[in-house]
Amino acid sequence: MLYVVGLGLGNEKDVSVRGLEAIRRCAHVYLEHYTSVLGVDCEALEAFYGCRVTLADREFVEERVDGMLHQAREADVAFLVVGDPFGATTHTDLLLRAREEQVDYEIVHNASIINAVGCCGLQLYNFGMCVSMVFFTDTWKPDSFYDKLAVNRRNGMHTLVLLDIKVKEPNMEQLARGRKVYEPARFMTVNVALEQMMEVERTRGEALYGTDTFVVGLARVGQPSQMIKYGPISELARHEFGAPLHSLIIPAPDHTLHESERDMLRSFR
Amino acid sequence: MLYVVGLGLGNEKDVSVRGLEAIRRCAHVYLEHYTSVLGVDCEALEAFYGCRVTLADREFVEERVDGMLHQAREADVAFLVVGDPFGATTHTDLLLRAREEQVDYEIVHNASIINAVGCCGLQLYNFGMCVSMVFFTDTWKPDSFYDKLAVNRRNGMHTLVLLDIKVKEPNMEQLARGRKVYEPARFMTVNVALEQMMEVERTRGEALYGTDTFVVGLARVGQPSQMIKYGPISELARHEFGAPLHSLIIPAPDHTLHESERDMLRSFR
Structure with missing residues (x-):
């Protein structure tokens, strides 16, 4: 059996009781380690679970x-995912492979950044599609987020x-010289x-937003040191949010906000 | 301290380890009992937590x-919420009250139906705003969901x-005769x-969807008896999904789906 277990967002104790019981039953435990990270390292997980945890990077996945699905046919295997198992496309692909190979699997859900951002007071049912912001390079500045943001804001x-x-x-x-050397980890602020x-x-110049547009900056959501700040872009662009992970919310235009949304945001000013 | 603890979607073991530790520390434990329900009853929770759990219905909340916030000033109090604490507006109001009254609170996140629906294979980042469907009566048939659905589908x-x-x-x-008698619980299928x-x-007649539109019906998401069916409205309208809770997804138009979304949906045909 393959258990795909969401670990939530904070530390080793954010796993559910059901998830923990499953992990402790498993012969092999892998931690997906390239679409997100917890606030604690792998050793903390190993100490709490009482078993070895193998890091699964992009190459592994x-x-x-x-190989992992093959193991799961013979024994119990856990594939751990920070947040909820369905936060990243990759994991849908894993389950499709499992279905093809007729390997039984069980999902253990958990909090994802997608629902935990409700902590800022904005209503979850009023979020449109998510956008991704990748690190720009000199030659690659993908701006497709702009069109999606436009659809969300205009509606x-x-x-x-x-x-x-x-x-x-x-x-x-x-790599061009035939050597595999890894860059230090980077997390966008x-x-x-x-x-x-x-x-x-x-x-683009469509005045979809400006330095005076109010946005919400979030850091370490679900962890004890969680930080939420609401303010204009000009202000938050200079604010020090500290350690990763960071997230950002562009709220709907102010006049469309509910009273309780406005009250809660104001408390994070 | 007020702990607002998400219980997840299935049974007593879907609480996180951190949530469970908090509950067991508390002098008073309340279970919010009108915006959602677990797959198990309150007794199962009491047996697992080893403490009394008071049902908090709409009237209570x-x-x-x-009174609850007053208790939380003197002792540790847990307010349990099925899913994630931010699934319902009411709980934002509770936290606003706590902030006003300067009562410390801590949120323990968990899976919500909003992220757990990823289990059907549709990418979470591609969901637009949620809509609510209430029981129609002869004189009250709110159709504001139609406009929101139109925005989502057209984008x-x-x-x-x-x-x-x-x-x-x-x-x-x-009630008109001065007696408070409650209706049996109802869950929309x-x-x-x-x-x-x-x-x-x-x-409305805008042909936004028809009986041949493919939709996803879900029942008991996150529970062992979870059911997911993908098919045209005409077919799913007659399908027996069994015990509550049920949910429904209207996917984006077919030609906009990703390949992995299409593959996964097909496996629930």
Whole structure:
């Protein structure tokens, strides 16, 4: 049996009791380690579960999944995912493979950033599609988020902006010389995300938002040191949010907000 | 301290380890009991937590919240919510009251139907705003969901339809005679939701969807007996989904679906 277990957002104790019981039954435990990270490291998980946890990076998930499914036919195997198992496309692919290979699986759900952002007071049912913000390079500045944000804002919906994470990315220069050397992990800050948003607004020029647009910056949602700040882009672009992970919300236009949304946001001013 | 603890969607073991530790520390434990229900009853929770759990119905939440906040100033109090604490507006109001009264609170997140519906294979980041479907009466057939669904569908977004729940609703006839008698609990089925959708489509006549539109019916998401069916409205309107809770998804138009979304949906045909 393959258990796909969501770990939630904070530390080793955010797993559900059902999830913990499943993990402790398993012969092999893998932790998906490239679409998100917890506030604690792998050793903390191992100490709490009482078993070895193998880190599964992008390479693992793309190349060695068949081996894991093979193991799951003979024994209980846990594939741990930060947040909820369905936060990332990759995991749908894993389940499709499991179905094809007729490997039984069980999902253990947990909180995802997608529902935990409700902590800022904006109503979850009023969010439109999520957008992703990737690290811009000199030659690659994808701006498709702008059109999605436009649809959401023009229809009175909030937008969650998921910020780029680079864990175990190979250094391209070294790779060209045949050496696999990994870059240090990078997590996009609210500040960088807002800078890039303003850069795209200058190019597109549709005045979808400006430095005076109020947004919500969030850091470490679901962890004890969680931080939520509501303010204009100009202010939040300079605010120090501290350790990762960061997230960003562009609320629906102010006049469309509910009273309780407005009250709660104001308390994070 | 007030702990607002999400219980997840299935049974007593879907609470997180952190949530369970908090509950077991508390002098008073309340279970919010009118916006959603678990797959197990209150006794199962009491047995697992080892403490008394008081059911908090709508009346309680609207009238006796101040008493609970007062208790939370002197002792540890847990307010349990099925799913995630931010699934319902009411709980934002509770936290606003707590902030006003300067009562410390801590949120323990969990899975919500809003992220757990990812189990059908549709990508969470591609959902637009949620809509609610309430039980129609002869004189009250609210159709505002239709406009929201139109925005979502025309912009390539999926729509989660949250189905009405009536727990402990007073019987109006008896109430008029000064007696408080409660109606039996009612949970909207996928079948009723689809019938009502078709009724509204006939009135509005914009051909936003028809009996041949493919939708996803879900029952008991996150529970062992979970059921997911993908098919045309005509077919799902007659399908027996069994015990509550039910949910419904109107996917984005077919040509906008990702390949993995299409593959996963097909497996629920």
